[in-house]
Amino acid sequence: QQQVKQSPQSLIVQKGGISIINCAYENTAFDYFPWYQQFPGKGPALLIAIRPDVSEKKEGRFTISFNKSAKQFSLHIMDSQPGDSATYFCAARGEAAGNKLTFGGGTRVLVKP
Amino acid sequence: ETGVTQTPRHLVMGMTNKKSLKCEQHLGHNAMYWYKQSAKKPLELMFVYNFKEQTENNSVPSRFSPECPNSSHLFLHLHTLQPEDSALYLCASSQVGQGGGNTIYFGEGSWLTVV
Numbered sequence: 668q669q670q671v672k673q674s675p676q677s678l679i680v681q682k683g684g685i686s687i688i689n690c691a692y693e694n695t696a697f698d699y700f701p702w703y704q705q706f707p708g709k710g711p712a713l714l715i716a717i718r719p720d721v722s723e724k725k726e727g728r729f730t731i732s733f734n735k736s737a738k739q740f741s742l743h744i745m746d747s748q749p750g751d752s753a754t755y756f757c758a759a760r761g762e763a764a765g766n767k768l769t770f771g772g773g774t775r776v777l778v779k780p
Numbered sequence: 781e782t783g784v785t786q787t788p789r790h791l792v793m794g795m796t797n798k799k800s801l802k803c804e805q806h807l808g809h810n811a812m813y814w815y816k817q818s819a820k821k822p823l824e825l826m827f828v829y830n831f832k833e834q835t836e837n838n839s840v841p842s843r844f845s846p847e848c849p850n851s852s853h854l855f856l857h858l859h860t861l862q863p864e865d866s867a868l869y870l871c872a873s874s875q876v877g878q879g880g881g882n883t884i885y886f887g888e889g890s891w892l893t894v895v
Binding site for chain 1: 784821822823825828836870872883884885886887888889
């Protein structure tokens with residue numbers, strides 16, 4: 668049973684465009700939602716994270732939008748650059764859910780110059 | 781430079797071999813993890829250690845045997861593996877409990893190929 672569903676599986680965007688990745692979760696005990704970025708040959712690295720008490724968090728060109736009632740959250744990459752080409756994973760975690768980090772399936776983003 | 785170091789980065793082993801993956805974290809964390817990453821599946825949590833004690837084993841076959849001698853080191857002993865075990869094995873650490881954050885830090889992974 669996949670508790671965090673991520674879409675799309677892959678995404679191609681032109682340089683300067685907006686990349687949007689969506690995630691949906693089922694467990695209402697989740698209370699922490701990070702996004703990880705993984706470059707080829709590297710381990711995932713934390714990019715940005717949000718808690719459900721806010722609806723949006725922005726760090727530079729990266730923004731998380733969070734909809735608690737719909738149990739959905741998304742990552743927006745503004746002004747996408749070729750260096751943003753990577754695989755992005757959403758995740759969810761909650762102390763009441765065993766405090767484990769549950770990952771989505773990943774989205775491979777390719778930014779064309 | 782990652783605070784979680786994994787060796788070897790690449791490993792090719794036969795199905796009858798015995799090998800080990802090593803992980804060391806330099807972050808002062810009290811929890812360590814093994815994850816498996818393969819092409820067609822999401823990141824799979826394999827084992828969790830809190831304060832050197834194994835707190836989770838996600839139905840991992842016994843051909844994978846973890847060892848955590850102290851809070852900074854984690855091993856994954858491998859024996860009689862199958863070709864489908866070929867994957868990227870990621871070690872991670874975090875600080876859990878009072879005052880701990882929620883961030884999990886990953887190493888760069890060990891690419892395992894079973895032939």
